[in-house]
Amino acid sequence: MAKKTYAFAVLEGVAQEMRKNPTLCFCYQFETPVARLPGGEILDLAKEFGTPRTSGRWGWPIDEAWYAGWAAGMAMTGCPAIARIPYQAAIFPAEFVLHQIAKLRSMTGGQANLPLVLWIGGAGRRMGMAGQHTDVGEEAFYAYLPGLKVVAPSNAYDAKGLMIAAIRDPDPVVFRDYAEVRAGQQPDVPDEAYEVPIGKAAVRQPGKDLTLVAWAPATVDVAQALPRIAQAGISAEYIDPRTIKPLDVETLAASVKKTGRLLVVDHGNHTNGFGSHVVAEMAQKVPGAKVARIAFPDAPGPGAKSMISWMRPDAPKIVDAAQKLMRL
Amino acid sequence: MAKKTYAFAVLEGVAQEMRKNPTLCFCYQFETPVARLPGGEILDLAKEFGTPRTSGRWGWPIDEAWYAGWAAGMAMTGCPAIARIPYQAAIFPAEFVLHQIAKLRSMTGGQANLPLVLWIGGAGRRMGMAGQHTDVGEEAFYAYLPGLKVVAPSNAYDAKGLMIAAIRDPDPVVFRDYAEVRAGQQPDVPDEAYEVPIGKAAVRQPGKDLTLVAWAPATVDVAQALPRIAQAGISAEYIDPRTIKPLDVETLAASVKKTGRLLVVDHGNHTNGFGSHVVAEMAQKVPGAKVARIAFPDAPGPGAKSMISWMRPDAPKIVDAAQKLMRL
Amino acid sequence: MSTIDRRTLLRTLGSAGATAAFVSPSTAQTGGKTITLAAAGPGANPRYVPADDLKFLPPQKIPAGRAADVFAAVPRQKLLVTYERMVKSRKWETRMKDLFLDRSQGLYGAFHIYVGQEAIANGVVAALNDDDYIVSTHRGHGHLVAKGGDLDKMSAEIFFKETGANHGYGGSMHMVEMDKGILGMNGIVGASFYIAAGAAYSALVRKTKQVAVAFAGDGAANSVYYFSAVRNSAMYKLPAIFVIENNFQQQGVPMATVTPTRQISDYTKGLGVPSVTVDGNDVASMYTATHQAVERARAGEGPSVIEAITFRWYDHAGVAGAKAGADGAFGLEYRSDEAVRQWIARDPIARFRTFLLERKLASDSELAAIDAGAQRAVDSSIEFARRSPDPRPEDGLKNVYAQGSVAPTQFFGAMAPETN
Amino acid sequence: MSTIDRRTLLRTLGSAGATAAFVSPSTAQTGGKTITLAAAGPGANPRYVPADDLKFLPPQKIPAGRAADVFAAVPRQKLLVTYERMVKSRKWETRMKDLFLDRSQGLYGAFHIYVGQEAIANGVVAALNDDDYIVSTHRGHGHLVAKGGDLDKMSAEIFFKETGANHGYGGSMHMVEMDKGILGMNGIVGASFYIAAGAAYSALVRKTKQVAVAFAGDGAANSVYYFSAVRNSAMYKLPAIFVIENNFQQQGVPMATVTPTRQISDYTKGLGVPSVTVDGNDVASMYTATHQAVERARAGEGPSVIEAITFRWYDHAGVAGAKAGADGAFGLEYRSDEAVRQWIARDPIARFRTFLLERKLASDSELAAIDAGAQRAVDSSIEFARRSPDPRPEDGLKNVYAQGSVAPTQFFGAMAPETN
């Protein structure tokens, strides 16, 4: 058990599985899989496993749909694969995932196995990058695809555990990897391999007045909002679904049933973001509950700090929303 | 005013706009733009406009992302464009649409104009095709993208009017074109050019007990269900949003406020289909309303008739759902 | 280097076509005979008219030459198996075509007939080992039969039965037999390239010396996945072979109207990947070209492209223009009946049969016995299919994931009425 | 045809590099001099080590030859404008680099420095008309300045001000000036190919004889959009020019480790598209190669590919390894400092300056005056930026569509607190 960066924790999980399984392979582009601990320990997967099991010291060409195609052909023929897609290209493999990776098991009546992980970066609502480099929420698209599982960890512990669970899972799993989550405060991460079960939400804080739901980058703002919500006299039950698909509807519904109120905080876009689905599920499962959501507006994230920081569903807005929801 | 096939109606709309605007261009693959009326009238856009304004008699190569790229470059430089994407390739242009077509106006601070239409086919939940050829609901993905508008007509009249509105719109519009809608019963279609306004839902049938919402292919089943729902003594207000984005939330909310009950019928997948968003919007706008949805399960459509017809949210299931919703 | 037109080439050099290549920096490396073809290729022809495809007819017989000799030297037993599979494939599809034409049979779903192209699948597979991989297309029945696919399972799948190759989930366009190295047919144009390249990479990791073949059409060569798959395979020297079956047709779109080069094999020349164009109705040429590509692949030298010139006898999908008991589909507006007739006259099976007889590799009665056996196998596969049960409706919720079923959200409250 | 290695070629033939091409079926058509380069190309080198890029250094002077003569014959005024823009581009980026290094300035966001590659943008644009189009990349400041971009707007955009090229929405990576034919920089690798091809098609429809140039990096050539865009441009004979700026680097990935061919221009040879590799630090060669491509494009003969060999002096993005007041970024782990030094010694601006002086096309004092004027323009653009206002927060909801604003759904009930 030690303090680890998010990057180290995930790569440690990957390395541990690659040591166990000699046909597990890992491809990436410019994100060479090297991580260091403050103590000096170095993980260098390119060095440890070499090519062809990794993309080597330099990585692969800028052709991200190919990574998904590669992973599919690999997985179907006995080489489970991890394909890391840079965040700029989060949607490049979309077609191949929709029609091949997600569907092949069903179309073959269960015969095609696709044990693979699409490790897909997420940009985040940051200033200065603009439009193409400020996206959040592509998990909404991938979650729509039958045959996929989708996880979106919000800290290094979950990230390592979900990565290992994703690798061991017989089905294709999309692993969302958000910059803000990587940069955030991290809990201790065990040295040994462990799984965080796919499909289980984490109740981060018990409460009775309202259920607050957030995942991945939105958890950074929620963490800041929680003390202020408490100060405002509101007892929030805070749940991080961690797995986007299959969604842990039971845990969420039990909480909303108890509190009667749901507030979803979503850094994805408003229209048809994954938050829409969470709200819809709860509205149906818990009739009469008061449901609400704040989300990034239906706009690309502009570059100027003045604009994008106003648009971010940040801690003050979360606190404000919680208070308003209590008054409904 | 005449009986027209859906195909004829839409092509007539395209032809009328192409006659008015000498730089409006139209590309397609194997779906050569020819339509005939029973009376013998023939529309042949390839012949009438030739190349390079159309893809000609034979159409373009099987390279659908290119069509979107072409349309973007065209639209930015004074040639509004219509790019027809076959249903098998509905998601091929996804990356280019996400990062270029949908975002360029915002990223350029309003300077890039992209008056273009992505005319994207839809497969439908039909037997015998399986997996890759049974999709419905990609509008859920496109609606998620800020900067796009999305329409999904359910008959020839709306199709022609929405196509013309889409062509005239200064923003990029996704036009969904479902096989089952094309094959369905059609109302009369005026000969002249007209617009069906983007963003306006159609109240197809007034009612007071519940609000029934369906668009595009699901309207085929709803049409069969309506008389039986009436027979069951339920007064359903039936609304076809027609435009997926921007969604006509006012019309929908006014109805749900009145009836207190919402049933969304969706041929898309359950998880994060566009129906999720409709339910979420109404649950928030009309607190206390009873909201429900039936959707295609989170599975690729299997080939065998026995399986896929059982999975389809068809008329009997819609009637059953309406009755159960009334008892809630 | 000599410069002659394509037709003359195929006529006079015949099986040399197996190694015929346009200028390619790498041809020299493969040891293949380099022949430059002149402007007779079909690409980039804005004044294309359907009769154009008549210009590219192969000779009526498998011509004497290197490829014919190489193929004749293959063990007789293997040649007969190859012949048998070609015949099975032809008879199975022809019978299915008749069943589709007979409305009372109630067949439904996609159905893309491979008839006319059988020399490609069988010439290629004859050069493979059993554990090599193939990845197929929407038009792939023939690929499956060539790789030893089970006719019973195939027929049952066309009938969407529980006993089918895909247990009724897939139908004609998705049939699979993983344990025979058949990674499946595929309904998305271009998908086979990536899957095969991925499988080839897997062979590299597992150090098995397996080879992976992607079959694809002339239309698929314009998919963004094509150049990417070949380029990456070249980069990582993958044991992959890309077989482009150029049947001049992409649905109703003539190949020449969407191809900017004279030959599709030109696309990949710049990559230094051996890229040849061969007579796809000549099983000997297909075998020889593939054999060379396989050797290269197993030697760790990387991928190859083989463009096979051929023609499909039927419509793109379904049975329009076809008749029960007769070969070919006629009266289709995107091609001339004359072209269909001429290509039927170059039937790859008839050419192979003549070759076997002329080279005394088989007797007429031997071949007749194979023909009869193939017919029996086809007929009994259809009986098997008819006898088999339909999948249960609720099984549609299975096989989405490795375990369990998904929720039946088509019902209110996600429960079927009986259980609700 | 002669076979020599690349370095020797560039050294000895110099500007002939402008029309140097590897074997390409179409080279003959363009009338270009055909030269076969031997195995010295950087591609497909699994034993790549950073110092490899030293093998591809161009000569220190613009060599005598056809390209130099062609360029020298360009009207003097145009040459001086070209020189001025190169200098402006250099000084503007260098100043911005210093500002980014000075934390107290508060600059933020993406910043990809083009310094070292200026001969490419300016050689290309010198061969274009004002109404021709360019489409740029993340590393595109230099393309904009070359096309007459407004420094005030550019500086204000880097500062994310309302007066910026994109009114503060875009920043460094998205700057645009539609009315100068600048269809914008772009943050997605490969996007420029499609936008330029589409714009070229538009010129065809509007019969304007405009040409569209896509700038892109060596990395971008591996995007699926690349081959597709070139192939479709060849198919429809579009007036498009694809300029691949091969700076040997893709973020920290050396080009040779992901490129299977010797030259990137090889990729498109099979398409019959003239595809040449030229010395990208030689503005004369760039001009001459582009001029030829433009003539071809305007004549309706279709697209061309120009690979320009160059090197970027700074890190991929930002200012790591750079110092205020000094050229180049050092100590980066993916390249050698020696390579940076050697490439700086081939500074395209210094080469151009020497060329102008030696050919007596400008005097030292004339050029010094241009240098000084460029510095003043840079300085005043930064003052302009500083004086300009920030965009209003709520304007982030604008410009999503042509009209109106989208809802502020970040607030409960989609209303800002004040109005709620």
Ligand SMILES: Cc1ncc(C[n+]2csc(CCOP(=O)(O)OP(=O)(O)O)c2C)c(N)n1
């Ligand atoms: C991406 C994609 N676009 C379009 C289609 C529709 N489609 C199915 S087969 C086909 C023609 C394919 O032509 P080719 O590759 O030459 O194969 P052939 O049918 O001739 O065997 C088309 C356009 C598809 N399945 N996938």
Ligand SMILES: Cc1ncc(C[n+]2csc(CCOP(=O)(O)OP(=O)(O)O)c2C)c(N)n1
């Ligand atoms: C599709 C995509 N993948 C990855 C990235 C991240 N990225 C930005 S620039 C770059 C390197 C581009 O290299 P090259 O095309 O050679 O241009 P250069 O930076 O050398 O000018 C990468 C990988 C991106 N922007 N888009």
Ligand SMILES: [Mg+2]
């Ligand atoms: Mg074909």
Ligand SMILES: [Mg+2]
């Ligand atoms: Mg580069």
